[in-house]
Amino acid sequence: MEQRVxxxxxxxxxxxxxxxxxxxxxxxxxxxxxxxxxxxxxxxDNPSFRIFDSYRIRRNRDKREILRAMIAYNEANxxxxxxxxxxxxxxxxxxxxxxxxxVGFLRSRASNVDLDNHAEGKGxxxxxxxxxxxxxxxxxKPKKS
Numbered sequence: 001m002e003q004r005v006x007x008x009x010x011x012x013x014x015x016x017x018x019x020x021x022x023x024x025x026x027x028x029x030x031x032x033x034x035x036x037x038x039x040x041x042x043x044x045d046n047p048s049f050r051i052f053d054s055y056r057i058r059r060n061r062d063k064r065e066i067l068r069a070m071i072a073y074n075e076a077n078x079x080x081x082x083x084x085x086x087x088x089x090x091x092x093x094x095x096x097x098x099x100x101x102x103v104g105f106l107r108s109r110a111s112n113v114d115l116d117n118h119a120e121g122k123g124x125x126x127x128x129x130x131x132x133x134x135x136x137x138x139x140x141k142p143k144k145s
Contacts, residue, residue, distance in 0.1 A: 008073060012036070012065055020049070020073050027052065036066060041114075042079035048116030049074075049083070054094060055101040055111050063094050070115075083117060090115055 007021040009030075019030035020038040030037040031052045039050040049070055057063055067090045074083050093115060100110035 009035075010069060012062070012069075014062055014065075018066055018069055020070060038066075038070060040073075042074070042083045045081070046116045046118050047079050047081055047083035048114050050112055050114045051094070052112050054113040055098050057094075058098065060091060060095070063091055067091065067094075081117070085115060085117065 009019045017035040022040045027037045027039040037052040097110045097113040
């Protein structure tokens, strides 16, 4: 039987606490405590990590430290299919989300970065056009009664 680590925490060089967890409630609790909360959603067809309130983390050195912790966690606790992302691409995607959030473009989607396998190597423009289209479709599709 596969044993999965449910939650791990560590103190970053900034003094902030990073919590990575498989438990949505624990991620919400960590977020409420002011920690950097990462939800481990790798046990799906499109493995991912979601960093809540990622727009609040602005310095690239902090992003890289968090991403390296996530990569180490991933290596220690592999998933199937595997979560496979490069650090540079992860930083780029995070920066794109932060930029979208700051300019007010789809803020509800840009506030939390979801680092999934399907986004590896894709640019922000395509992602945000797709996201905008999904929002538009949500408004024009008739509601089912």
